[in-house]
Amino acid sequence: MSIHRLAITTTAKREIIDVTQKITALLKEGAEGLATVFVEHTTAAITTADLDPGTDQDLLNALDGLLPELNWQHQHDPTHAPDHLLSSIVGTDVSVPFQDGQLRLGTWQRIILIEFDGPRDRNVSVVLN
Amino acid sequence: MSIHRLAITTTAKREIIDVTQKITALLKEGAEGLATVFVEHTTAAITTADLDPGTDQDLLNALDGLLPELNWQHQHDPTHAPDHLLSSIVGTDVSVPFQDGQLRLGTWQRIILIEFDGPRDRNVSVVLN
Amino acid sequence: MSIHRLAITTTAKREIIDVTQKITALLKEGAEGLATVFVEHTTAAITTADLDPGTDQDLLNALDGLLPELNWQHQHDPTHAPDHLLSSIVGTDVSVPFQDGQLRLGTWQRIILIEFDGPRDRNVSVVLN
Numbered sequence: 001m002s003i004h005r006l007a008i009t010t011t012a013k014r015e016i017i018d019v020t021q022k023i024t025a026l027l028k029e030g031a032e033g034l035a036t037v038f039v040e041h042t043t044a045a046i047t048t049a050d051l052d053p054g055t056d057q058d059l060l061n062a063l064d065g066l067l068p069e070l071n072w073q074h075q076h077d078p079t080h081a082p083d084h085l086l087s088s089i090v091g092t093d094v095s096v097p098f099q100d101g102q103l104r105l106g107t108w109q110r111i112i113l114i115e116f117d118g119p120r121d122r123n124v125s126v127v128l129n
Numbered sequence: 130m131s132i133h134r135l136a137i138t139t140t141a142k143r144e145i146i147d148v149t150q151k152i153t154a155l156l157k158e159g160a161e162g163l164a165t166v167f168v169e170h171t172t173a174a175i176t177t178a179d180l181d182p183g184t185d186q187d188l189l190n191a192l193d194g195l196l197p198e199l200n201w202q203h204q205h206d207p208t209h210a211p212d213h214l215l216s217s218i219v220g221t222d223v224s225v226p227f228q229d230g231q232l233r234l235g236t237w238q239r240i241i242l243i244e245f246d247g248p249r250d251r252n253v254s255v256v257l258n
Numbered sequence: 259m260s261i262h263r264l265a266i267t268t269t270a271k272r273e274i275i276d277v278t279q280k281i282t283a284l285l286k287e288g289a290e291g292l293a294t295v296f297v298e299h300t301t302a303a304i305t306t307a308d309l310d311p312g313t314d315q316d317l318l319n320a321l322d323g324l325l326p327e328l329n330w331q332h333q334h335d336p337t338h339a340p341d342h343l344l345s346s347i348v349g350t351d352v353s354v355p356f357q358d359g360q361l362r363l364g365t366w367q368r369i370i371l372i373e374f375d376g377p378r379d380r381n382v383s384v385v386l387n
Contacts, residue, residue: 001258003226004159005233013200032261034294034385036224040235042179048350050300050342054331062343065326066196073183084179085191088241092177093224095294097261097350097383104263104383106298112346125226125233127163129258129259129387130385132290132355134362147307165292165353169364171308197323202312213308214320217370221306222353254355254362256292 002026004126010118014064016049016056017113019124023096024103027127032099036127038092043083043117045090046124063090063114083116091115098128099107131155133255139247143193145178145185146242148253152225153232155255163251164255167221172212172246174219175253179237192219192243212245219243227257260284262384268376269385272322274307275371277382281354282361294385296350301375303314303348304382308366315370321372323350341374346375348372356386 006022023035035078039046049059063086094111097104105111113124131205135151152164169176192215201210223240226233234240241254264280281293297304307317321344330339352369355362363369371382 001162003228014344034387035261036226038224038226038233039368040233040238042235042238043175047346048300049346053333055339055342058328058330058332058339059343059346061328062325062340062347064345066195066324067191070190071193072187072255074181074187075183076181079185081184082191084184085188086298088176088188089191089219091194091223092238093348094349095224095296095353095385097294097296097385099261103178104296104298106300106381109300109350123235125224127217127224129163130291133359165355167353167355167362169362169367171306171364171367195324196320199316199319199323201316203316204311210313210316211320213313214317217305217307217317218320218324218348220349220352221367224353252364256293256353256355 002128005083006124008113008122008124010115010120012118014072015115015118018110019113020110023111025111027098029101030067031062031101034095034129035098038125040123042085042087044122045087045094045114047090049112051110086116131257135253137242137251139244139249141247143189144244144247147239148242149239152240156227156230158230160230161257162220163224164227165224167254169252171216173225173251174216174224174243175221176219177238178241180239215245260386264382266371266382268373268378270376272318272371273376276368277371278369281369285356285359287359289359292353292387293356294353295369296383297368297371298381300345302380303345303372304352305348306348307366307370309368344374
């Protein structure tokens, strides 16, 4: 078992960052096991995605329109509530098997960080088991 | 590897329970690895969240309005269908790295159980790897 | 640690497949640990669910109506965008504890693959830790 931390800098209020290559770089040649990726924040998410041109923007637009329009109670700043709620709904972790030192992703499948309240410096923990 | 089971009693039809402290209590001093939290039910979910005052209610309200209004087929009790569907969409597990005997959560990030059909006694399994 | 790959053939554009029995079949008698199930595709998802009669169709209907109606930019085929987006939102993995050679699922809780763009041959990786 090994545990790692990646520093990811985002550049917009809402943005999708492909972190696949950074995870792959942690894998030793020939290694097999499970890579668990976790974002240590409440206004970001981790999942997998197709990133064909335009599809990253489609995902951000879909998430913008996913929640009902309500009067949020979040005291820190009510306009900020959806950033937290989308993080909880999409989720903050994914676990991906690897073998022969490569992630077992589909051809077009990427591991992504979704930023809901950037630009920010984000910490992503990775456990290889 | 060790496997644990937590008993959580909920007190309302829909409710958010912070289970972070119960997970942390399972970690040995100085230990590092991965904590996987799984709720053994089809009308509850596990995720991470910001729990500033009001934000727990915002999340419950957002989930109440998330699904389209349809005539559900679920035979046991159609009004009960959204409880199952939200469990499947939010998800029933999260995996969080830990190091030095502490979960690597963000400052305001908590591990939560979302109750969709309480009050109930709920079983949550935790695997430390 | 052992790593496995299941081949799942789907038979409709959108469909729910119960994969619980195939995961259980990988567990050795008396074994305990964590089973992580990951679908290696961008138009499918993995989660847990209640599968009472009608509830599988309820889940497919809910997901069909979950996203806002937008003009998608996805270049490969815009009508195909929701298949990708739902995969990212529901998620492509779940981790379930097991003990005494049995998954620690609730009585009615099943591990499901959701097909968003079938019929297809799908690869599902399973890591037992």
